[in-house]
Structure formats: structure tokens, C-alpha cells
Amino acid sequence: MTTTTAPAALAPRQDRSAPWLLIAVAVVLTLFIVVVPLIYIFWRALSEGWGIFVQNILAPDTLHAIWLTSVVAVITLPVNLAIGTSAAWLIARFSFPGRKALLTLIELPFSISPIIAGVCYLLLYGRQGLLGPVLAAGDVTILFALPGIVMVTLFVTSPFVAREILPLMQAQGSEQEQAALTLGASGWQIFRRVTLPNIRWALLYGAVLATARAVGEFGAVSVVSGAIRGQTNTLPLQIELLFNDLNTVGAFAAASTLTLIALVVLILKTVLEGRTA
Amino acid sequence: MKTRLTTALALVLGLASPVAAQDAILNVSYDIARELFAELNPVFAKQWQEQTGRTVAIDQSHGGSSKQARAILEGLPADVVTFNQVTDIEVLAEGGMVDENWREAFPNGASPYYSLPAFLVREGNPKSIDDWDDLVRDGVQVIFPNPKTSGNARYTYLAAYAYALETNGGDHAAAQEFVKKIFANVPVFDQGGRAATATFAERNIGDVLITFEAETGGIARQYADAKLERVTPSLSVLAEFPIAVVTENAEDKGTAEVSKAYLDFLYSPEAQRILAQNFNRVPDQAITAEFAANFPDVKLVTVEDVFGGWDTVQQDHFAEGGILDSVFVNQ
Numbered sequence: 001m002t003t004t005t006a007p008a009a010l011a012p013r014q015d016r017s018a019p020w021l022l023i024a025v026a027v028v029l030t031l032f033i034v035v036v037p038l039i040y041i042f043w044r045a046l047s048e049g050w051g052i053f054v055q056n057i058l059a060p061d062t063l064h065a066i067w068l069t070s071v072v073a074v075i076t077l078p079v080n081l082a083i084g085t086s087a088a089w090l091i092a093r094f095s096f097p098g099r100k101a102l103l104t105l106i107e108l109p110f111s112i113s114p115i116i117a118g119v120c121y122l123l124l125y126g127r128q129g130l131l132g133p134v135l136a137a138g139d140v141t142i143l144f145a146l147p148g149i150v151m152v153t154l155f156v157t158s159p160f161v162a163r164e165i166l167p168l169m170q171a172q173g174s175e176q177e178q179a180a181l182t183l184g185a186s187g188w189q190i191f192r193r194v195t196l197p198n199i200r201w202a203l204l205y206g207a208v209l210a211t212a213r214a215v216g217e218f219g220a221v222s223v224v225s226g227a228i229r230g231q232t233n234t235l236p237l238q239i240e241l242l243f244n245d246l247n248t249v250g251a252f253a254a255a256s257t258l259t260l261i262a263l264v265v266l267i268l269k270t271v272l273e274g275r276t277a
Numbered sequence: 278m279k280t281r282l283t284t285a286l287a288l289v290l291g292l293a294s295p296v297a298a299q300d301a302i303l304n305v306s307y308d309i310a311r312e313l314f315a316e317l318n319p320v321f322a323k324q325w326q327e328q329t330g331r332t333v334a335i336d337q338s339h340g341g342s343s344k345q346a347r348a349i350l351e352g353l354p355a356d357v358v359t360f361n362q363v364t365d366i367e368v369l370a371e372g373g374m375v376d377e378n379w380r381e382a383f384p385n386g387a388s389p390y391y392s393l394p395a396f397l398v399r400e401g402n403p404k405s406i407d408d409w410d411d412l413v414r415d416g417v418q419v420i421f422p423n424p425k426t427s428g429n430a431r432y433t434y435l436a437a438y439a440y441a442l443e444t445n446g447g448d449h450a451a452a453q454e455f456v457k458k459i460f461a462n463v464p465v466f467d468q469g470g471r472a473a474t475a476t477f478a479e480r481n482i483g484d485v486l487i488t489f490e491a492e493t494g495g496i497a498r499q500y501a502d503a504k505l506e507r508v509t510p511s512l513s514v515l516a517e518f519p520i521a522v523v524t525e526n527a528e529d530k531g532t533a534e535v536s537k538a539y540l541d542f543l544y545s546p547e548a549q550r551i552l553a554q555n556f557n558r559v560p561d562q563a564i565t566a567e568f569a570a571n572f573p574d575v576k577l578v579t580v581e582d583v584f585g586g587w588d589t590v591q592q593d594h595f596a597e598g599g600i601l602d603s604v605f606v607n608q
Contacts, residue, residue: 126351128372136352226353228303228338228415229311241339244471245311246499 045252056253063240084161092169118223144226152220155167157210164206201275305355318573328509356536379521389559392515394436395490400504404484409440415456418482422473423466433487435564436514494556509573553557
């Protein structure tokens with residue numbers, strides 16, 4: 001065994017300017033990439049006064065977009081919770097053929113661009129699509145209506161809950177559940193009394209992330225919504241349309257609403273992170 | 278408590294779905310026509326009620342017209358389309374959604390209004406930009422979007438090319454050299470028309486913005502403080518705004534009659550006046566005379582006459598490795 005001296009690069013440095021330079025670069029970048037645009041949204045939204053701001057938010061089309069976006073979020077949340085929890089439970093607690101495949105499948109929407117999800121839906125459920133004739137025969141409307149928007153949002157947001165609780169369930173192991181089983185608890189009792197309390201904060205955290213994504217989703221929804229004003233326009237689509245109409249204040253007013261939702265989510269997320277850690 | 282909740286819910290739902298009208302049609306349109314149809318639709322609704330005693334709700338969908346055409350093929354239940362590109366209705370006709378002879382179904386080649394690429398310059402026109410040949414001068418900064426991504430900019434490209442052909446006795450090499458010089462004077466190519474407008478009017482970059490004449494009026498109004506001035510060149514390319522009934526959907530939904538009436542209405546003096554007020558040129562002679570000040574004389578050429586139609590233009594100019602690629606150097 002031979003000993004070697006540490007290379008010069010690992011020796012303590014005397015020059016202290018490099019760290020400060022790096023910190024300065026980071027601060028300036030953060031300022032211009034995140035902070036300034038955020039403040040600018042509110043500044044522009046209020047640039048013509050509170051009256052105009054409120055008037056823009058209360059414009060029927062914008063109000064409907066806020067309403068539609070909320071409806072989509074409210075529908076997707078419980079579905080996401082149910083699917084995410086069952087999938088994580090299945091993967092963490094059981095060993096079965098195709099377990100790895102299921103795990104990959106759950107994470108797939110993370111790696112697929114939302115626009116591709118939208119286009120796939122178009123090719124599958126569209127009039128000329130694979131299932132189009134069947135749906136038309138049954139008089140079922142999916143695309144360019146609420147069902148299509150909800151489905152594509154589910155596709156995009158589905159990994160969040162499972163991804164948050166799966167590592168936790170795997171780390172905790174199944175000893176407590178097995179103990180409950182030997183004490184005679186039923187499956188539902190085990191889930192409600194043992195599993196759920198253990199994962200609740202991670203579950204909430206996943207729900208918050210999924211909801212934030214559902215509210216803000218643009219690409220996939222843009223393809224399947226049809227952008228009918230006052231009917232299938234979600235808030236992010238409405239913002240783009242207002243901007244294209246040269247209605248800058250209206251666009252920024254709607255954008256500030258979306259930003260507020262995002263900030264609330266961010267605060268919730270920070271609080272929850274403290275709990276899960 | 279429960280009743281209060283129900284009332285609140287009813288209120289919210291009521292807000293979401295206005296009182297159902299007796300007739301309802303969906304007008305699927307291009308992306309910047311919202312204000313225009315917001316002005317036109319109530320006038321038609323009033324006329325329809327007077328004529329038939331029935332109420333009509335007109336829903337609007339706006340987006341890039343190629344994307345809209347695709348959506349209709351996949352099931353977006355449009356009753357009528359009001360587009361800004363002939364080719365996008367052709368796509369619908371090929372897909373069996375629109376009658377093959379759609380151009381004969383309404384007057385003026387089924388185009389109730391039209392426009393052309395024109396200029397918007399700074400207050401007082403300090404660089405004295407009056408025509409296309411002023412755009413190749415040194416020190417003139419020209420703003421229009423990227424012709425690779427924007428239909429609007431393709432019209433600009435074609436108009437500049439057509440002007441150069443005209444002034445050079447049909448010499449294509451000279452025309453390409455001319456267009457190349459204009460491209461060299463463009464400091465930044467934005468994705469679309471609205472982004473280019475922001476570059477010119479909000480970021481104050483450039484001496485001249487090129488976009489549809491119909492747009493220049495609205496932009497000048499929007500940025501009234503900047504006192505931008507509209508300039509119409511001596512020659513430009515006709516840009517049509519074609520319309521059609523989506524027969525497949527309208528017959529299915531029983532809205533064929535109201536759909537046709539709606540599109541006929543666009544040719545009525547009332548509608549033509551609203552269109553002209555928004556800086557669109559219209560076929561109605563009386564209305565044109567009324568707004569003569571808005572529409573300086575211009576020699577209009579068509580894509581068919583100069584370039585042999587949209588298919589040929591696509592092949593020769595816009596396809597990968599076409600003429601556009603050879604003159605368009607994106608700095």
C-alpha cells in the first residue's frame with residue numbers, strides 16, 4: 001500500500017473571489033429568470049388600475065376559463081389519488097411478473113412531451129382516429145369537450161402521487177402491516193389505520209403537485225380542447241388567446257390568477273415538505 | 278345550509294352555461310379575429326331574431342387556421358369556418374367536411390373581405406419608407422416574423438418578391454437578390470405576427486413593421502401613444518379570408534340554414550361596414566367609397582397569377598431547400 005499526496009486542486013485555496021463570483025452569477029440569473037418575470041406579471045396586470053384588473057378577471061370568458069380549470073382539477077384529483085395509491089401499494093408490497101414494467105409505465109408520462117399526449121388522443125379518439133367511428137356510432141363525445149380535457153390532464157398528472165408515496169412505502173417496509181394482519185385486521189382496516197397514516201403527508205404532497213400541474217397544463221390540453229371560448233377554454237389557453245388578441249392587461253390579469261394559484265401551491269408544498277422530511 | 282349550498286352551486290353553474298338559445302352554431306376561425314366577430318355576431322343575432330323569431334348563440338373558436346382545420350377533421354363540431362388561408366378550407370373539402378364547390382357557394386370566391394401586406398412606420402415616417410424598394414436601403418431596420426413559421430410573413434415574402442419581379446421585368450434572379458437584401462435588414466425574426474408586433478411597438482425595435490393592412494389599423498389604435506403611421510405600398514399580394522359552411526356537421530346538427538344565413542350576412546352592408554371599420558377591404562362598392570381614406574390605391578396581384586397557385590408556391594418556394602431557404606439567412 002502506497003500513500004500519495006493530495007493533488008493541488010484538492011488543497012485549500014487562498015483565493016476567495018471565485019465563490020463570491022459564483023454566488024453573484026446565481027443571484028443575478030435567479031433574479032432575471034424567476035423573480036423579475038413574476039413581479040412583472042402582477043405589475044402589468046395592475047398597470048391600468050384595480051378597476052380594470054377586476055373587470056378583466058370578471059369578463060365572462062375568463063371567469064368561465066377559471067371555472068373550467070377548477071372543474072378539471074377537482075375531477076382529476078380523486079382519480080389521481082386512487083390510481084397513484086393503488087399503484088404504489090401494488091409495487092411496494094407485492095412481487096409479480098410485470099412489476100418493473102408497471103413502474104416504467106407509471107413514469108412514462110413524465111418523459112413524454114404533453115403535446116405528444118395530446119396528438120395521441122387526437123389520433124386515437126378523433127373522427128378519423130382508431131376509435132373515432134365507434135365513438136361516433138355510440139354518440140360519445142370525448143375530444144373538444146370536458147371528457148377529453150380531463151383525460152389528457154389525467155395522463156399528464158398521473159405519475160405524481162405514485163412517485164411521491166412509492167419511495168416512502170418501500171423505505172417503511174411492511175412490518176407494521178404484517179403485524180396488523182396477525183392481529184386480525186381486515187385489508188381495509190390495515191389500509192386506513194396503518195398504511196394511510198404513514199403515507200398521508202407524502203400523499204398530500206403528491207396531490208398538491210398533481211393539482212398544480214393539472215391547473216397549469218397547456219400543451220396537451222391545447223390539442224384536444226378545440227378552444228371554444230366560454231366552453232372548452234381552460235385558463236392557460238385563455239391567457240394565450242387574450243395575449244394574441246393584443247389584450248395585454250386581460251392576459252396578465254388572467255396570468256396573475258394562475259400565478260396566485262401557483263404561489264399558494266408553492267406555500268402548501270413547502271409546509272408539506274417539512275412534514276414529510 | 279344545504280339550500281344555500283345548492284343556490285351557490287346553481288349560481289356557479291348558471292354562470293357557466295348561459296340560457297340556451299334556440300339555434301346554436303360554432304364558428305371556427307383564425308387566431309386574431311376575435312374582436313372582429315365579437316362585433317359582428319350580435320348584429321347577426323339581432324337580424325336572425327327579426328327574420329325568424331328565433332334566438333341564436335354563436336360560439337367562437339380561434340387558433341392557427343391549419344390547426345383548426347385539423348381539429349375539424351378530427352371532430353371539432355364547427356358549423357362554419359372563417360379562415361385566413363384558402364388551403365385550409367381545401368383540406369376540409371378533401372376530407373369531405375366541406376362541399377367541393379365551396380368557392381362558388383358565396384360571392385367573391387367565398388371571401389367576404391380581403392387584405393394585403395402593408396407597412397406600419399414610426400411617427401412622421403422619419404426614414405421615408407413608402408414602398409418595397411425603401412426596405413433594401415442601408416440603415417433601414419425591417420420587422421416581420423419568421424417566414425418558416427408564420428403565414429403572415431410568407432405573404433410579406435411573396436409581396437416583396439412580386440414587387441421585385443414587376444420592377445425587374447420578371448427577372449427571378451433579381452427578385453431573389455432583392456428579397457435577400459430585405460431579409461438582411463431584419464434584426465430579429467419572431468415566431469408569429471403578434472410577437473413581431475410586440476418587438477416593433479413595445480420594444481421599439483425597427484423602422485417598419487410589415488403585416489396585413491387589416492392589422493396595421495388595429496395596432497396603430499392599440500399603441501395610440503406611439504403615433505404609428507400606416508403606409509400602403511404601390512403593389513402587394515391579395516390575401517383572401519375564405520369562408521365555408523361545414524356541411525357535414527351542419528346537416529348532422531340541422532343548422533345548415535342558420536349557418537348559410539350567417540355567412541350570407543357577412544356580405545350585407547351592415548357587416549361589410551364593420552369589416553371596413555376594422556381596416557379590412559370589402560367587395561361592397563358603396564362601403565369601400567365610404568372608407569376610401571382608409572384604403573389607398575394599390576396594385577393587387579394574386580398568388581395564382583404571379584406564382585401559379587399555392588401548390589406551386591409551396592413546392593418552389595417554401596419546401597425544404599426551396600427558394601426561401603436560399604435567400605433566407607437567419608442570423
